[in-house]
Amino acid sequence: MAQIGMEQIGVVERVWRYPIKSVGGESLRQADVDERGLVGDRVYAVRDARGKLGSGKNSRRFTRMDGLLHLSSRLLSDADEPVLLDVDGTAVPDANGFLRSYLNQDDVELAREGEISHFDELPVSVLTTATLDWVRAAVPDVPVDERRFRPNLLVRTPPGCPPFLEDGWPGRAARIGNVRLTFVRSCVRCVMVNADQPTLPHSSDVLRTIAAGHDNCLGTLATVAAPGAITVGDTVALESQDAL
Template sequence: MTLTIESIRRYPVKSMGGEALERVPITSRGLEGDRGWAVVDADGKFASGKNSTRMRRYDAVFDFTARTGSDGEVLVAPHADASAERAAGDPALNATLSDAFGTAVSLEQESYVTLPGNFFDEGAISLVGTATLEWAERELGATTAARRLRANLVVSTSEPFEEETWLGRRVRIGEVEVVVEKPIPRCRMVDLAQDGVAEPAKFLKGLAATREMRLAMYCRPKLLGSIRVGDRVEVR
């Protein structure tokens, strides 16, 4: 079976809903513009679905979606009201977010945050196979699994977990090359209504029982360029 890129998805703001793309440049950091912004509170922690040394749980973040305008500007709106879309940097957007979060927050670029690291959890690019998604929907009832996993790249595959066999290997995608680094540990976020998925699920319990709460793979960019939907995927 010839492997190809089935879909590309980018998340301009960490934990918010994202955008489908036909093409995206790959930089040393990952997908250009992916998680370049985050909602940051008064303590400098950024909004996520969990607590950690860098993140703070704010489920209100899942009520918003973000996209990139034609001029590269990041635009944010509540899922329930696209007409309320505002640009990153607009004080009115920070006021809307603060009201929704119940505390003072602001939308900030990664370069302005003082905590170490970046807005990624553990890896730059997430990748999952279509056969794995079909397994998750069939065996665990995880509808819209790709959205719940927040996968950047979906690759056509013939066997569930095929992408796990690529661990440590180089994968050529069109003009880009990535190294497959590790499985992705999952948390409560996969069960939440998010990224256009209206209903919560019980996905995590099934992953804990069958997959040690791991699904999909993190990849690191090695050879830069652009990835397009339909690009051939070659495992080396």
Template sequence: MWVQEIWRYPVKSMAGERLQTAEIGPAGIAGDRVIQVRNNQGRLYTARTRPKLLRHRAVLGPDGQVLVDGLPWQSDAVGVAVESAAGLGAHLVRSDAEDRFDILPLLVATDGMLKAVGTDSRRFRPNLIIGGVPGLTEREWEGAQLRIGSVLIGMEDLRGRCIMTTYDPDSGVQDLNVLRRIQRDFQGVLGLNSYVIEPGRVAEGDPVEVIRS
């Protein structure tokens, strides 16, 4: 098994970026979900209720600054776009608040699962995709650990999937049948809620070992 893909989402609920290497620490991949969309009372907005956010893409620039659609995240143009996508008063906030993660700091998926589901992997917003995993073997990994070089990741449980999986990552068109099939054929759970035990750097192609308790 190996690290097939690494993904980071600098702005929660916006499209993210694929990386060749990444530093992984207690808060997951460095730079992941460091900015969120909130209202004037501090309430977090996500694509579950504001799906238009998925139509915007966030990356880290060469200087570490977060860019949204190629513009600095604090720019007026980005502010207008965020309000248009999420409603009046919605704005971007840089924060390390715990609610920036839905459950745990990392989501691990596998190529076997993605092949079985047969839809674009971006619908599931994984941080790590592990290659060389037969079929739905990931469903046996709850409570196990992944060793990737110096990095050790704990896999707590399978992730319950939500309405965000129904939106095409390119067109934004919704297809409710995607979630209906996930619920019918996969009991509504795909991928693994995960956390970092030992930090370090990972890269695409790194070998992966499953350590079962």
């Protein structure tokens, strides 16, 4: 039964953590959440000698490093530094050596987050299945799943729910398990959504469709108001407007 003053909007379908920024992540049954976000999420990044972080785009902070999304990463319970997996899913014993050979770039290394956050914007990203289904319908010839958008949480909404439900969440808070998130703004998308990765070929139609159909935004971003743990199957319940 929904709590008084709470609006149940769905359940957690999948939980994603990306131990290395811009590298494929891991789907988890449960994730601990602290004030920074999902514990271990994007704590590491591939960094070059200029201090720029590997990405699918070029900007003041990022530099394009093609192929990162064909790799993946995971955290072991007894290890702080993530395990880097090659294109076949095999753990590599020397991450820095592998990256330099794979990227053909001798000045790259795995770097732990310092004073400047590795997050593009805010620590927790959320996407609903209704919105994801809209993308699939809009680009029927392009394989699409949530990996293109790299959310931390994919929320399954009830049948018949309209897309872009997330647009109404900024300024509100939600309870998920014993975690409380505060939604801040929509997530502005970039060319990363077009990039190829395992079973998902490159397609410029993805970003073009989001730009034309929804002002280049998809999903929502949040901060952590109360830490805890989030588990697949947890109810996502929005607090009433006057609860903040």
